[in-house]
Amino acid sequence: MRKFFGYILLPLVTLLLAYVVGVWVGIDRGRRSIHTQLRELMGEMNQPSNKLTQTLSLIENSYVDSLSLDPIIEHVMPHIIEKLDPHSAYIPASEMQEMNEPLEGEFDGIGVVFNMATDTVIVLNVIPKGPSDKAGVRAGDRIIRINDSIVAGRKVPQGDVVKQLRGKRGTRVRLGIERQGIGDLVDITVTRDAIPLHSIEASFMMTPKIGYIRLSQFARTSYAELKKALGELRSEGMEQLIFDLRGNTGGYLDQAIDIANEFLPKGALIVYTEDRNRNQVKEFSDGKGGSTDLDVAVLIDEASASSSEILAGALQDNDRGVVVGRRSFGKGLVQRQVPFADGSALRITVARYFTPTGRSIQKPYTNGEGEEYESDIYKRYLNNEFFSADSIHFADSLRFVTPKGKVVYGGGGIMPDVFVPLDTMDVTKYYVEVSGRNILYRYTIEYADRHRAELDKITTLDELRAFLDGDKTLLADFVRYAERHGVKPVQREIAISRKIMEAQLRAYISRNTALESNGFYDNIHKIDKTVQRAISLLDEMREKPLSSQ
Secondary structure (H helix, E strand, O other): OOHOOOOOHHHHHHHHHHHHHHHOOOOOOOOOHHHHHHHHHHHHHHHOHHHHHHHHHHHHHHHHHHHOOOOHHHHHHHHHHHHOOOOOOEEEEHHHHHHHHHHHHHEEEOOEEOOEEEEEEEEEEEOOOOOOHHHOOOOOOOOEEOOOOOOOOOOOOHHHEEEEEEEOOOOOEEEEEEOOOOOOOEEEEEEEEEOOOOOOOEEEEOOEEEEEEEEEEEEEHHHHHHHHHHHHHOOOOOEEEEOOOOOOOEHHHHHHHHHHHHHHHOOOOOEEEEEOOOEEEEEEOOOOOOOOOOEEEEEEOOOOOOOHHHHHHHHHHHHOOOEOOOOOOOEEEEEEEOOOOOOOOOEEEEEEEEEOOOEEEOOOOOOHHHHHHHHHHHHHHHHOOOOOOHHHOOOOOHEEEEOOOOOOOOOOOOOOOOOOOOOOOOOOHHHHHHHOOOOHHHHHHHHHHHHHHHHHOOOOOHHHHHHHOOOHHHHHOHHHHHHHHHOOOOOHHHHHHHHHHHHHHHHHHHHOOHHHHHHHHHHHHOHHHHHHHHHHHHHHHHHHHHHHO
């Protein structure tokens, strides 16, 4: 702040000194007197208009040295915006692509899914018909060299590897590949191309009647992806749906509205916004949704935010399905993105979101207190809110009632209809050791290497389940592996954590198959109490139709 005032005062001090010197020696008589210039400038400073604009104008036009205002503006902008609400933001041009890319539905790259768990780029999967697939890259390959840079065993940050692999479509990248059974590096040149980004992370049948869809974000293609997934699951016999929005931090509002419309009858209020002048904009369903007959269980947690909360709130307030999990984040502020000529942008809050019953989604905040706001989730944890619904208290003034008489509460976030606490019963010191030191994950990479031929043949969940069920020594083999890597077995703790370790071993191995996330979640759901509760609730709905609840 002192530097900022320095920028304001320095031109004035310079002009005053110049004035004194000018009067003393009688120079510069052919121009307007510095006294006149100073009087004009002081008059400008006293005008009841934008002080910041005037200050920048002074620096640009009157400062003693020539300089660019760009670095000053880039430095000042974030400090101004941080005094507003927690969700208004200034985005420099250098960060715009990174901010927008996940929501745009594609990026330019080589088309591989990789991990660096062992300080080596390990290819977990190759996108079918993508650039790497066409060039001959295989799952299980290790990328040792990218162009002329060695990236194995150098502790290269994963973000730097991503930057080296991505690039403008049509450009080429040379890879040095280490492949099992081949002594020398395999040289492969990949021509970068557009790689689709999918917001539907998983979609499969959990039971003969219940389908599961996990939406990771609300991107530009989310609604189209959902329609496709719903159609495929219906063809497999789906009559009920578990819609997983846990960890989904939001995205495009129009996608949330379109998806809500898919499940709601005609004329249902989906969401409305209200600006500083109390002007409201309301969004209603048009009755053209193709899934109004599906029983739906929506899963949320403390990381579900913005569009996730709009969707969950719309279904909850319209008595459509059941919301299961833990209280959502509470992000209910509407941002408008204003682009600048240099490629940067300002995202400024212009309104608030409200659910159909009139609940404000936004949790309380104080302008300019970003750190306090960001620590709210940790405070919930300390307050035992992750483990007990009784720890969450709502004022009577925040009580709302749905058309069918269900009581819901405002005050920030969406409180689920059915609370499922965070489950830590299976967590032991042994599990924390093997998981925290990444031993469990590294074992699954080595396991996939040993069984690559069998895993590459798996194309369905039934085949995957049969393969994993056939390995009766998986956990015992892992325990021996962990011991070789410094974690001694503690049989009592292994027995307690057995289910969680077996599920994670199976899930991470499954990610090394063509089924990727479908295989992962099919296995991890065995220990997912929220999913299991949703299944039981949908079973109850089947016995008691939704229309009669």
